[in-house]
Amino acid sequence: MQHLTLLTFTLLAFVGFAQRTPNEVEAGTFKRFEIGISASPEICYRTLLNNDGSENSTSIINYRNENETVKLGYTAGLDLGYNFNERLGFQTGIQYANRGFSTKKIDIAGSLMDPVVPESFKYNYNYHYLEIPAKVNFSFGENQIRLTTSAGLSSAFLIKQSRTYIGYYKDTTTRQVFISNDAYNRFNLFATISAGLEMRFNPIMSIKVEPTFRYGLLKITDTPVSGHWYSGGVNVSYLVRF
Numbered sequence: 323m324q325h326l327t328l329l330t331f332t333l334l335a336f337v338g339f340a341q342r343t344p345n346e347v348e349a350g351t352f353k354r355f356e357i358g359i360s361a362s363p364e365i366c367y368r369t370l371l372n373n374d375g376s377e378n379s380t381s382i383i384n385y386r387n388e389n390e391t392v393k394l395g396y397t398a399g400l401d402l403g404y405n406f407n408e409r410l411g412f413q414t415g416i417q418y419a420n421r422g423f424s425t426k427k428i429d430i431a432g433s434l435m436d437p438v439v440p441e442s443f444k445y446n447y448n449y450h451y452l453e454i455p456a457k458v459n460f461s462f463g464e465n466q467i468r469l470t471t472s473a474g475l476s477s478a479f480l481i482k483q484s485r486t487y488i489g490y491y492k493d494t495t496t497r498q499v500f501i502s503n504d505a506y507n508r509f510n511l512f513a514t515i516s517a518g519l520e521m522r523f524n525p526i527m528s529i530k531v532e533p534t535f536r537y538g539l540l541k542i543t544d545t546p547v548s549g550h551w552y553s554g555g556v557n558v559s560y561l562v563r564f
Contacts, residue, residue, distance in 0.1 A: 351525035353563030356403040356411075362534055364555030366395035366421045374546040382547050393424035393446050395553060397536075401561065403459070411459040419478065421551050422447040427490070440489035440496070449506065449551075450482040461520060470530055471517040478510040478538075504543075511539040516557060530559040 370386060372379040399417030406412070427442045457474020483502040488495060518532030538551035 356563045358401045358561035360559035361398040362555045362557035364395045364553040366553040367392045368549045370549040379546045395420040417453040419451040422449045442490045446486040448484045451478040453478045468520045470520040473515045476512040480508045512536045532557045
């Protein structure tokens with residue numbers, strides 16, 4: 323609830339500071355609608371929660387925190403926007419996201435004597451979401467390069483789970499993908515906040531580069547040990563206005 327309250331005040335602050343600058347309107351170059359594509363490589367991980375307060379759950383959390391680490395994920399998709407004025411806009415669209423975590427490498431004793439056995443291995447746990455974002459964009463300045471920031475929420479629907487086994491041999495690496503059926507909740511809400519730069523090549527085309535942080539507001543599962551997703555990365559968007 324605290325996250326939603328903070329996000330609400332952030333959005334209201336953006337609206338309050340969105341004063342019109344008439345330069346583009348007077349020049350007849352202001353465009354209200356925009357469409358684009360975006361992609362964000364991200365470092366993904368999770369928090370863990372002890373839902374039942376038991377010592378067993380605490381032991382599981384301690385074990386997992388010692389043996390799990392971040393993984394590389396991504397968010398990519400189609401963006402649709404409406405600009406209220408030169409500084410304030412609303413954006414939605416549809417995105418595909420890969421979130422999750424990884425185990426640390428586990429060394430295998432005896433692998434030097436048997437070339438069939440890898441020297442070490444790990445697992446990447448992948449959770450694939452289809453997301454519908456709703457966020458407010460705010461830009462500063464009137465030059466070709468402008469400061470930009472945004473905040474919003476994404477409705478996320480879990481559509482696939484998998485884990486990838488990675489075996490590390492002396493001269494090669496092998497991968498195998500397995501479908502998972504973990505009892506993870508099918509719906510989540512991600513709070514998203516970003517700040518970066520926008521380069522406007524002309525009144526129609528622009529590129530945004532924004533370091534972005536995402537946090538899952540809802541629990542991953544309803545089991546004794548649960549948690550929340552979070553990730554950070556750099557979102558790159560190409561937008562066309564009309």
